[in-house]
Structures are given as structure tokens and as C-alpha cells.
Amino acid sequence: PRLNSEDRLRSRFYEPLILLHLMDRNGELRVSRSPSEDQVTDHLQLRELRRSFLDQLAYVCDHVKGGDTVTAIALEALPSGVTFWVTSNTNFAVVTASFLQGILSTLQSLTFPPSDSATASTENELFQRCVDF
Numbered sequence: 001p002r003l004n005s006e007d008r009l010r011s012r013f014y015e016p017l018i019l020l021h022l023m024d025r026n027g028e029l030r031v032s033r034s035p036s037e038d039q040v041t042d043h044l045q046l047r048e049l050r051r052s053f054l055d056q057l058a059y060v061c062d063h064v065k066g067g068d069t070v071t072a073i074a075l076e077a078l079p080s081g082v083t084f085w086v087t088s089n090t091n092f093a094v095v096t097a098s099f100l101q102g103i104l105s106t107l108q109s110l111t112f113p114p115s116d117s118a119t120a121s122t123e124n125e126l127f128q129r130c131v132d133f
Contacts, residue, residue, distance in 0.1 A: 060130050099133045
């Protein structure tokens with residue numbers, strides 16, 4: 001039995017992930033949103049990477065247990081920078097906005113190219129923030 005609340009929270013995250021991986025080891029059940037391999041360009045790969053990032057970020061922000069809520073995130077490129085548009089079908093909590101700002105600030109602080117130690121440190125920090133959220 002997992003008595004520690006942090007261990008229980010981690011298991012709620014990893015158990016479904018492992019189950020999905022075991023059920024579809026070869027990725028045959030996944031539906032790709034990208035065009036066929038001969039049509040893929042660097043631009044399309046970047047677009048798909050951006051879309052995947054936003055999907056995962058929205059998933060983490062929609063932390064209410066159950067399937068009654070949804071969160072969506074979009075990007076808008078402006079001359080002054082990038083604007084993240086976030087919406088939810090429920091009240092978007094101040095704690096969620098604060099969490100999202102913290103995640104984006106951490107990612108923005110990365111140098112390019114990041115060192116291996118900086119990458120590992122950032123990954124651990126982001127993982128912990130998501131678990132704590």
C-alpha cells in the first residue's frame with residue numbers, strides 16, 4: 001500500500017501511462033495527425049511539435065479528476081512576443097494560471113543549447129511541479 005500522499009499521486013499518473021504503453025507497444029492504435037512521411041517538412045514537424053506541447057500542457061492544467069472538464073491552449077505570435085491563450089469549460093482557477101506561468105517561466109529560463117545537467121535539473125523541477133499541482 002502507498003501510504004505517502006506523494007507516492008499515491010505519482011502512481012495515479014504513471015499507472016495509466018504504463019497501461020496505455022503495454023496495450024499499444026508498437027503504436028499501431030495511435031492516429032497520427034501529421035501527413036505521410038514523404039510530405040513532412042521541417043515546418044510541419046515544428047508545427048506538430050508545437051501542437052503536442054500545447055496538448056500536453058493543457059492536459060496537465062486540466063487536473064480535475066473525471067471527464068467533465070477540458071482545458072485548451074493556443075499560441076498567438078505577435079511582434080512583441082508569443083501570447084498563450086488558455087480557456088476552460090469551467091472557471092479557470094488562479095492557482096492554475098499561477099502554475100502555468102511558473103512552468104512557462106522555467107522553460108523560458110533555459111539557455112540554448114542547454115547542458116545535460118541543466119536539462120536534468122529542469123526536467124526534475126517540472127516533474128515535481130506537475131505532481132504537486
